[in-house]
Amino acid sequence: DTAVSQTPKYLVTQMGNDKSIKCEQNLGHDTMYWYKQDSKKFLKIMFSYNNKELIINETVPNRFSPKSPDKAHLNLHINSLELGDSAVYFCASSQGQGAAFFGQGTRLTVV
């Protein structure tokens, strides 16, 4: 069983479209995250949720809206996609300040 799974793995879409990336963890962790990794491989945190509550929002444009329907899920919806949104997006989870488990990433390409 995959601990942290995110879908889709690849996403190619046109500028201006709206898209969602889903993430689920089966580890029973209380905290989930979204990270963005750009072309220079720099991994930057976007959001953090603890027990469905938003605790970190790293000055991400409000076109990005995370949603956590329950503790095991943290989805990312992106409105009006821009070329600069092209990146690999990683979901992760942890129990408190323990080890974080990452998904395999979603490679988003905006054309």
Place this chain on the structure above:
Amino acid sequence: SQQGEEDPQALSIQEGENATMNCSYKTSINNLQWYRQNSGRGLVHLILIRSNEREKHSGRLRVTLDTSKKSSSLLITASRAADTASYFCTNFGNEKLTFGTGTRLTIIP
């Protein structure tokens, strides 16, 4: 701001040799964690060392922690081609894990 800065930025060694990479951090920590990222994949947690520990082993990995110098090192012994990856250190500063640019390790067969 980054919670860990890795050094060197890139390292190439022959298969079978040992690889050592270093990490410096700025804030006080509860624990320090090392991760590996293979090209095109998600990060994989390698090892966590608590602030009251000085050394920890896991298989071919050895991590040291010096809280007085705010530094850590990761040693990979008897390297293998599969160890080729980027390695990151990090800790929970301001309730979040932030990552630097990592050390890019290349194992030459």
